[in-house]
Amino acid sequence: MTKKTILPTGLQHKARKRFGQNFLHDYGVISSIVRAIGPRESDNLVEIGPGKGAITALLLEQCPNLNVIELDRDLVPILLAQFVKYPGFKIHQIDALKFDFASLATTDNPLRVVGNLPYNISTPLIFHLLSFHQRIKDMHFMLQKEVVERLAAQPGDKAYGRLSVMTQYYCDVENLFLVPPECFDPAPKVDSAIVRLTPHTNIPCPTKDIDILHKVVNVAFQQRRKTLRNALKGIVTSEQCEQLGIDASVRPEMLSLRDYVAIADFAVDQND
Known part of the structure; x- marks a missing residue:
């Protein structure tokens, strides 16, 4: 009761x-x-x-x-x-x-x-x-x-x-x-x-720009049914994903937090 x-x-x-x-x-x-x-x-x-x-x-x-x-x-x-x-x-x-x-x-x-x-x-x-x-x-x-x-x-x-x-x-x-x-x-x-x-007392995999990470993650999951190469078109290419050790043929839900940080940091470096 x-x-x-x-x-x-x-x-x-x-x-x-x-x-x-x-x-x-x-x-x-x-x-x-x-x-x-x-x-x-x-x-x-x-x-x-x-x-x-x-x-x-x-x-x-x-x-x-x-x-x-x-x-x-x-x-x-x-x-x-x-x-x-x-x-x-x-x-x-x-x-x-x-x-x-x-x-x-x-x-x-x-x-x-x-x-x-x-x-x-x-x-x-x-x-x-x-x-x-x-x-x-x-x-x-x-x-x-x-x-x-x-x-x-x-x-x-x-x-x-x-x-x-x-x-x-x-x-x-x-x-x-x-x-x-x-x-x-x-x-x-x-x-x-x-x-x-x-x-976290210390963030395990800190990004270079938190706003860019927010953008990358948001864009990816807005089109979660698409492959990564299509979902993040304009942010990172298939070849660039390959350089980062990321398979661009998978969907966004297959990527780890560390993968998203890597993509975001790559985008930051490209814009510098």
Whole structure:
């Protein structure tokens, strides 16, 4: 039998579709998520989309200084009332896509970011967070299962694509566990999963120009059904791919992150 989080009378809130809200209520899953995060009192913890505070409550028990980012202004008084006894609890009522996460980080205490991310903005939000990778220690997210599969996919996998390559450029990716629809209210039509992203202290295969790498990867996967020689026409030729030790007759999903960095760096050198 699952245990649900219950809000005090007068503090009920109906999930809003426009915010992509699905409130987690399964106490067992909530506990498993918090155990995976392993919050400590000294952590610089940030929660995106606390909703009704199901995960927030357990986080605050172990880390009483917590910043949360919540777009829905109607949830702000609910959260403030629920966690009034925690003076270190702070709400930023703003769109996470527009939030400057660097403003919360310090050199000695990088961010630990957690959240049940709305499915409709999960990919752009992850790219936004990756731009702050030097200020982040780790990230734990609840996402649509298919998104987590894309994040963790390897070359040759059907799910492998732009999100896989660029996330793995910055982070180690761990697909932790599944969360079924019945753990939410309202229940989504898809399975969810928990993922851990840990930014590399030193990027394993750094590129000469990150913007060029973004361009190469984006162009390649926009035409993922084409062979590499056709998908990257105008960026690199078949002969140039051969010089790099890359087979231009394969599709983009067969190339490793290191291959894409090699192509991007070659393009940079050609333009110098």
